[in-house]
Amino acid sequence: MEIRVVHYLNQFFAQIGGEEKADIGPGFKDGLVGPGRALQQALGDNGDVIATIYCGDNYFAEHQEQAIDEQCARIAEYKPDLLIAGPAFESGRYGIACGAICQAAQQRLGIAAVAGMDEDNVGASLHRKNIYIVNSGTSIVRMVPTLQRMAALGLKLVRQEAIGKPADEGYLPRGIKRNEFAAKPPAERAVDMLLAKLRGDEFLSEIAPPKFAGGKPAAPLRNLKSAVIALVTDGGLVLEGNPDKIEPGRPTRFTTIPVAGVDSLDADKYDAVHSGYDTAFANRDPNRVVPLDTMRELERDGVIGKLHDFVHSTGGAHAAVENATLIGRQIAERLKAAGVSGVILTST
Amino acid sequence: MIPVAKEVGSLRAIASGGIVSPTGNPDLPPDKEKEFRRELVLRALQTLQEKV
């Protein structure tokens, strides 16, 4: 059965005009325009380019939310099976628009979507995790082969067929690891790799170093004697009974434990919930995970100005980086709003 | 887990009492363990005042 395809283009490829027309708002035409011809050829009898929607690159950049809403409404009217956006090659504004529209169509309308752009396009770094982006490279010379890849991938998505590896299908790796069967078992590959290393031959490590976007370290604390210090932990400290249901592994949230007037963490009022370490010692004396008793003494002795009234806690076992980052950010926002200037984070 | 902390960009990190008791040491008698905890926390507060 022929699938219905909508093609998104910018003002240039939609043949409205060049940079001088980059301010035009969203528009549409029935059928195909410009590169839509190559897209239709790539689809063959499998699909029909029923409409082309377009938007000026500047307009999109300056009115993103509005443009997306309008385009989604338009797309919905056409009831397509598939959205193809671009390819945008090196053009950053166009790439961002392609990525954003595909993502919105996928999430809001449940439509299969494929964008195309160069791997270094800023639109790729923003959207590659959420949608399939075919790598077009920088040169327009690659228009036809890119649209062929986009069409092929789009058809697979619509038909819910298994999507192959990035290198095979031509899309940018989305950063999601999967298993596949290997020709040789791991022990053999390890010995092969070691022997290659010993010979001085080239070899390829199988796990790429994960990249973390570290923050800038804060300036040193000025006046400890007047500072508000907060305690935070990833050791999974919770109130007895875990009322906030902090997960023992793969945490998605944190809990806030009130400690105003508490001088020491009693074993029967608190628990430690964490799958990555034996919590027996922590359960017997929770001060071993969150040093509340010590901090209260130091507050009394005037070493610090004040101990913040809340301990923020989550479990650190196998936290997904995104969740950990989000939890950290949320806790930091709360502490900042409460006037905390220093944090001791205890980690198991 | 200092190496992990440094790798993800957390530059102010000091060694804890170990994975199962970061601010404690169950092998010590209770009063010595409190001393250990106090020294550790003071060192942490010191680190907050240092430039990294």
Added chain:
Amino acid sequence: MRLDLGYVHIGDVRFGAKTSIEDHFLSLDRRELISLLEQESLFERVEIEIAHPGDSCRIIHVLDVLEPRYRLTGPNFPGALDGNGLVGDGETRALKNVAVVETDQLAPRSRSIIDMSGPARDYSPIANTHNVVLLPYPKPGVDKNDYRLAVKKAGLKAAVYLAAAARNIAPDETRVFELPPVAFNQGPKELPRVAYIFPIHSHQHPTQQKEAVFYGSNIHGFMPTVVHPNEILDGALMFSYSAFTWFAQNHPVILELYRRHNRDLWFAGIVLTVAPVTISEKERNAALAARLAKETLGADGIIATKIGGGAVDTDLMMIYTRAEEMGMKATLVIMERYPDTGITFVPENVNALVTPGLTRDPITLPSVARVVGGETLHLDNSNPDNTNPDIPPLPANREITVWIGDLVGAISQVGASRLTTYVS
């Protein structure tokens, strides 16, 4: 030291009047084995079931898996089962195509699964063996940890009991494992000397006082040491958690190094170590383990594997760094857990990693006719990532979506799997 491991190939296992092996057919006297295992005072009663490759059968709450082994001159699993003694020499009988599978009847949240048919079969050798499954039911009020140790001991008893049936039978296949003492273990100059650094436990989950891990010891305070690789293959080591003992008996790295010994490498030997809980102890163990590989085993290169949780990635990276500082080349085998980053971290200097697979990769298993080991799973079928303690129990015979890491034997941290990973 030389070990002759004689395999008797078994084609089928069924309950019968007497335990015996005839024509590759293992007949199992169910009542006799149950009586043997019910001697354990912590058990109320024991049941035994058999699951065959291809059966529409799901085994759940798996605690450990063993290959049936019987040392002709004893002792069997010294320190853990039999009294003191040493292993790794003489003649041992093994039953090929049979596994003893222990289930933990006090672990409702366990997700360790063996599917004897369907897509899971492609992943694990344990889905392709005739599995003798032990269901030891605890007496009310027993301590969970004591019970678990008793179950592991029951597994050893069963493994020995089954393989003993082969003691007077000529093996179908004998594998010889021989390495001379370190001082005489010299090979031709052109073959690189390769040692294996083997962390056997991570104390982030400390062993129980009476737990038998290495020659019966609870390995508290274990220091890096050199042992003969045959001892690992022949019953000196039982993993506490994080790996199935089957993969000590069939250790993939040790077997591979033996396989290529005197071909493209010279097997220099192995160093055992553990992952402690403080940074300074981790550093000490890593340095000493690397030193033993270099100065005692004379290795040119080392392979190291991992055992335990994310914390142990640190130990492994330290071993790598120390080894290379000492002038050896290093390669690590390290299991990936996270679809986004794979492992916890990789320092810049580490450039040689092999992955036996990613645990958190979903797989959908079809419904089955029979479940052994329990009735329900603690699983959110719409999201295997959900570890909320409040998930309602799910009937285990349904179609389920679990992690590939939940399949027993699919990805072993010591380097056994049929997998590698890619970024999609």
